[in-house]
Amino acid sequence: MSKETKELQKQSAQSPMETERTRNSKVYVPKVDIYETKEAIILVADMPGVDEKSVDVVLDKNILTISGTAEPLSFKDYSIGYSEYDVGDYQRAFTISDEVDKDKIEATVKNGVLRLTLHKAEKVKARKIAIKAA
Amino acid sequence: MFGPTVWRFGRVTDPFREMQRLQGEMNRLFSTVDPQISQEYPPINVWLGQEDVIVTAEAPGIDPAACEISVIGDTLTVSGKVDPEMLKEGESYHRQERSYGSFKRVLQLPFHVNAEKVEAKYEKGILRITLPRAEEDKPKKVSIQAD
Numbered sequence: 001m002s003k004e005t006k007e008l009q010k011q012s013a014q015s016p017m018e019t020e021r022t023r024n025s026k027v028y029v030p031k032v033d034i035y036e037t038k039e040a041i042i043l044v045a046d047m048p049g050v051d052e053k054s055v056d057v058v059l060d061k062n063i064l065t066i067s068g069t070a071e072p073l074s075f076k077d078y079s080i081g082y083s084e085y086d087v088g089d090y091q092r093a094f095t096i097s098d099e100v101d102k103d104k105i106e107a108t109v110k111n112g113v114l115r116l117t118l119h120k121a122e123k124v125k126a127r128k129i130a131i132k133a134a
Numbered sequence: 135m136f137g138p139t140v141w142r143f144g145r146v147t148d149p150f151r152e153m154q155r156l157q158g159e160m161n162r163l164f165s166t167v168d169p170q171i172s173q174e175y176p177p178i179n180v181w182l183g184q185e186d187v188i189v190t191a192e193a194p195g196i197d198p199a200a201c202e203i204s205v206i207g208d209t210l211t212v213s214g215k216v217d218p219e220m221l222k223e224g225e226s227y228h229r230q231e232r233s234y235g236s237f238k239r240v241l242q243l244p245f246h247v248n249a250e251k252v253e254a255k256y257e258k259g260i261l262r263i264t265l266p267r268a269e270e271d272k273p274k275k276v277s278i279q280a281d
Contacts, residue, residue: 031231035221044219046232048192048259073260075188078181081244085177085192112194112259 026088030066030114034094041100041118047090048112049073055114057107065093066114175237176212176261186266187243194259195232201256203263205249210265213238246271 030045047055049070058065072087096118104119155174176193189210193201201214218234221227246268253264 031233033219033230033232034228035219035225035230036228037222037225041228042219044232046194046259048194051258070258073179073190073262075181075183078183078188080179081182081187082178082180084174085179111196111198111256112192 023089025069026086027091028088029092030068030090032092040120041096043094043114043116043118045090045092045114045116046112047109047114049087050090050109050112050114052109055107055109057105057114057116059096059102059105062095062097063093064096064116064118065091066116067091068114174239175233176239178239178241180241182244185272186264187245189241189263189265191239191261191263192259193237193261196256196259196261198256198261201261203252203254205247205252205265208243208246210241210243210247210263211238212241212261212263 030047032046033042033044035042043066045066047068047070050068054070055066055068058067068090070087070089099120100118101121106117106119108115151174158174176191178189178191181188181190191212193214193216196214196216201212204211213236215236216232216234243265247265248268251266255262
């Protein structure tokens with residue numbers, strides 16, 4: 001089996017960017033799927049509690065950083081009786097190669113899932129070379 | 135059999151749950167037919183109120199229409215499915231960390247629930263179920279009569 005099985009528990013981020021944050025909330029590493037199609041590289045990240053207003057995608061040179069903030073739910077006059085998950089921010093950074101067209105990155109958020117489409121640059125798209133008969 | 139009861143506090147490592155997790159992991163390793171996400175999916179939080187409980191679950195990317203919520207007495211069952219990404223011919227994964235497959239969670243609540251009035255909402259990948267306490271299960275106030 002080549003597919004790795006991953007822990008289901010949320011993973012705490014290891015001091016992102018080696019700097020401290022001003023916000024005192026937990027930071028999690030979102031779980032991602034990355035796959036490649038002919039035209040693009042698709043990145044899918046699970047970020048429950050995040051919507052299109054609270055997610056940030058920044059591309060700086062070759063570093064693609066995705067971050068999101070999820071506000072913890074709290075209900076008035078209710079007390080937490082049992083808890084399996086914590087709510088916090090999400091942060092993760094990837095190094096991307098030059099083959100990505102940096103001006104053509106699309107991002108959507110639906111049901112707490114962030115989907116990034118990184119289109120490949122024209123020059124690296126595979127071209128079919130016609131062979132001429134001599 | 136039943137999931138965690140709500141009166142257990144915090145994130146205590148429970149040997150039984152640990153065993154369940156191990157069993158789930160084993161089942162997953164040896165079955166390729168219907169991928170089952172861990173017994174523990176989705177993670178839930180339970181909020182206790184006077185008249186009802188709120189159960190929230192972190193389940194990003196599920197199809198709310200295919201999600202089934204049922205209540206019998208004081209037992210809540212949530213089941214559903216996370217669909218895998220449909221990769222076409224010639225597409226390949228660089229990295230696959232998200233889990234997919236069917237899931238089912240059973241939770242015992244601290245009281246019987248009025249099944250008619252259960253509400254569920256799915257927003258930003260978080261499922262929220264509000265379960266009001268059944269009328270016949272509510273505590274009755276007994277007045278003391280003085281002679």
